[in-house]
Each structure stands twice: as structure tokens, then as C-alpha cells.
Amino acid sequence: MSEEQAGKAKASRAWSEPAERDLLARFRRGEEKAFEELFTKYREAIYAVAWKVLGDREEALDVVQEAFLRAFRGASGFRAESGFYAWVRRIAVNLSIDRVRARRGEQAPLEEETLAEEKHAPAAARLAEEDPADRVAGGELAEALEEALSELGAEHRTVLMLHAQEGLSYKEIAGEMDCPIGTVMSRLHYARRLLAGKLRRFVGDEE
Amino acid sequence: MKNECVELNELVSAYADGEISGADLERVEKHVADCAECREFVAACRRIDDAVRADLVPPPVEDRRWDAMLVQLKAAGGQRPAGRKWRFHPARVIAFASTMAAACLLGLAFVMLPREPEKPVEYGLEIEAGAEPTDYQVVMIAAPEGGLSMMVIVDIDDQEEDTEVEKPGGKPDEKEAGGKPESGEK
Numbered sequence: 001m002s003e004e005q006a007g008k009a010k011a012s013r014a015w016s017e018p019a020e021r022d023l024l025a026r027f028r029r030g031e032e033k034a035f036e037e038l039f040t041k042y043r044e045a046i047y048a049v050a051w052k053v054l055g056d057r058e059e060a061l062d063v064v065q066e067a068f069l070r071a072f073r074g075a076s077g078f079r080a081e082s083g084f085y086a087w088v089r090r091i092a093v094n095l096s097i098d099r100v101r102a103r104r105g106e107q108a109p110l111e112e113e114t115l116a117e118e119k120h121a122p123a124a125a126r127l128a129e130e131d132p133a134d135r136v137a138g139g140e141l142a143e144a145l146e147e148a149l150s151e152l153g154a155e156h157r158t159v160l161m162l163h164a165q166e167g168l169s170y171k172e173i174a175g176e177m178d179c180p181i182g183t184v185m186s187r188l189h190y191a192r193r194l195l196a197g198k199l200r201r202f203v204g205d206e207e
Numbered sequence: 208m209k210n211e212c213v214e215l216n217e218l219v220s221a222y223a224d225g226e227i228s229g230a231d232l233e234r235v236e237k238h239v240a241d242c243a244e245c246r247e248f249v250a251a252c253r254r255i256d257d258a259v260r261a262d263l264v265p266p267p268v269e270d271r272r273w274d275a276m277l278v279q280l281k282a283a284g285g286q287r288p289a290g291r292k293w294r295f296h297p298a299r300v301i302a303f304a305s306t307m308a309a310a311c312l313l314g315l316a317f318v319m320l321p322r323e324p325e326k327p328v329e330y331g332l333e334i335e336a337g338a339e340p341t342d343y344q345v346v347m348i349a350a351p352e353g354g355l356s357m358m359v360i361v362d363i364d365d366q367e368e369d370t371e372v373e374k375p376g377g378k379p380d381e382k383e384a385g386g387k388p389e390s391g392e393k
Binding site: 035036039040043044047048051052057060064065068069072073141142145160161165169170185186188189192193195199202203 | 264
């Protein structure tokens with residue numbers, strides 16, 4: 001994601017500073033109207049984040065509700081340094097990761113060792129493994145992407161989504177997910193390796 | 208895939224994101240210029256990000272669904288979860304303070320109100336002990352001015368001997384028994 005695109009994504013969620021500050025002050029005092037305004041402003045963005053981690057509409061809506069509820073109840077303890085959106089997004093990301101883990105249960109997510117093996121497989125062999133019947137015409141990228149993402153572990157998917165969708169830097173993602181920058185780099189790389197293999201016909205032949 | 212591709216590995220991804228600098232950047236730049244596979248991967252990284260951002264669009268949510276959610280949030284927001292921190296509730300504080308004030312007033316009244324000095328009180332009691340009934344007398348000695356009270360149980364038979372009452376089993380001389388609590392008790 002270019003810096004310009006990331007900047008636009010962030011700017012689309014921002015109010016003017018005094019307006020936001022005033023709204024957050026009212027929110028901290030427990031004003032319901034302020035909460036309503038914040039909910040209306042950010043609900044779609046939080047829903048998109050949750051959906052991109054979970055891949056399920058109803059579950060994503062549950063996460064949105066839970067995340068805003070926690071924000072509502074924790075209003076007095078809210079610190080404005082990171083901004084309201086980043087705060088609720090963090091809650092939503094953690095809730096989504098927990099749900100993916102619970103859903104998978106004992107089934108281990110596709111980990112980096114598996115992805116590393118895939119990385120060493122020749123590109124021709126990867127293409128040969130794809131079922132031609134599964135190959136769909138153009139415009140089906142989203143479907144293929146969803147399917148490929150479902151094979152990633154929750155953490156890998158979240159890192160990719162925070163970087164590509166939210167435009168966060170490695171450092172910001174590390175802060176968001178409480179992990180070292182090296183882990184962010186590693187997760188993002190392996191997530192892309194897997195997707196590049198799965199979506200080769202969409203993203204790999206243009207050079 | 209070349210050995211250098213494996214070595215650089217994650218750095219190629221970071222290079223695509225502009226997250227490396229210095230010696231790492233120089234090395235990856237040089238490698239990518241020479242390696243078609245890594246060059247392709249760098250391009251793929253950017254397309255994947257674009258696809259995640261632009262093509263991966265969540266299913267729409269109707270306005271009435273959002274409205275219903277907001278109503279639920281407002282209703283649930285007022286119900287605090289268990290184990291939360293204590294919060295200031297004026298009504299509860301006033302009720303607690305009133306109760307404490309009333310208790311203090313009662314206590315103060317009990318201590319401060321004048322009372323007549325208490326005189327020693329004596330009570331007669333017959334206690335059955337074992338097969339044969341034995342007469343005991345319970346003497347309550349209440350000191351004036353709120354001092355310590357004392358209860359003494361006196362065996363009437365012994366007392367009769369000590370006080371030389373003529374008729375065993377008869378009514379003891381109460382004043383005599385109460386007058387010397389230390390002696391004669393068992």
C-alpha cells in the first residue's frame with residue numbers, strides 16, 4: 001500500500017481535531033449522543049476489519065457489537081492518544097482472532113513451516129495443483145482471495161489486513177498485536193507467499 | 208529459487224513495503240534487479256494488498272440492522288458487567304450516610320443519657336444437679352456508674368452452714384449471701 005493510499009484511508013476516518021476532541025470528551029463523560037455519533041462514523045470500518053479477519057458476516061456483526069459495547073462501557077477509561085477508531089479496532093481485532101482460534105479448535109492453523117514448504121515448490125507445480133474446474137473467470141478474484149485467506153491462521157490474516165486495508169506500518173501493527181516487528185514481517189511475508197501461490201493466475205503474470 | 212532468495216526471504220516482502228533501509232535495502236535492491244522470481248514476488252505483494260483493500264468487500268449491512276444494533280448497545284451499555292470498578296452513586300451514598308448517622312446518634316444517646324446508680328440485684332434459682340436436687344442461689348452484683356457486674360452462684364447448703372441457719376432447706380438469708388460473694392461459692 002502506498003503512503004498516499006494509506007494517508008487517504010486514514011483521512012477518510014478523521015474529523016477535524018477540535019470536533020473529535022470535543023466529541024471524545026463528551027463520550028468519556030458517558031454522553032449517549034456522543035457514543036451514537038462515534039458508532040455511526042466507525043461502524044462500517046470496524047465491520048470491514050472484523051469481516052476480513054473472520055470471513056463471516058454474522059460473526060463480524062457480533063464482533064462489531066461486542067467491540068462497541070466494550071468501548072461504551074469503558075468510556076471513562078479511554079485515553080485519546082491512539083484515537084477512538086484505533087482503540088475500537090484493536091478490540092475488534094482481538095475479538096476476531098479469538099473467534100477464529102475458537103472456531104478452529106484443535107485444528108492447527110496453516111503455520112509458517114507449511115507455508116515455507118509451499119514457498120520452495122516450483123511455480124509450475126503450484127499451478128498444476130490447481131483444479132482447472134476451480135478456475136473461474138475474471139471478476140472472481142474476491143472469491144478466490146477469500147478462499148485463500150481462509151487457509152491462513154488468524155494472526156497472518158490479521159497482519160495482512162492491518163497492513164493492506166488499514167495502511168499500518170510494521171511498527172504500528174507490532175503495537176496493535178503486541179508482538180515484535182520481526183514477527184510482523186515474518187507473518188506478512190508468509191501470508192503473501194501463500195496468497196501469491198493460490199492467486200497466481202490473478203496476481204502473478206503481469207510482469 | 209536461489210540460495211540468496213531463501214536468505215533474503217522476508218526482507219523481500221519488507222522491501223516491497225518500503226520497510227527496510229541501509230545495507231538491507233542495498234542488498235535486496237541488487238538482488239531483485241537480478242532475480243526475476245523475486246521481482247515477480249515484489250509485484251505480487253503489491254497486487255495482493257490492492258486486492259485485499261479493493262476487491263475484498265464485505266457483504267453490505269442494512270441501515271435497520273445498524274439501527275437495531277445501536278438500540279441494543281444503548282440498552283446494554285447501562286448494565287455494567289460484574290466485577291467492574293465501584294462508581295459514585297449519590298443515592299447510595301446518602302442512604303449509607305443516613306444509616307451511619309442514625310447508628311451514631313443511638314450510640315451517643317445510650318452513653319450520654321443519665322442513669323440511676325444500679326443497686327446489687329439478687330436472684331434466687333434452684334438448679335437440679337445429679338439425682339438429688341441441690342439449692343443454689345445466683346447473686347448478681349451490678350456495680351454503679353457502669354462498672355463491672357459480677358454473678359456469683361452460692362450453694363445454699365454450704366451457706367447455711369457458714370451462716371448457721373437453723374433450718375436446712377429453708378429460705379436462706381439473702382442479705383447474708385449477697386454480702387460476701389467471695390466466700391462460700393463453689
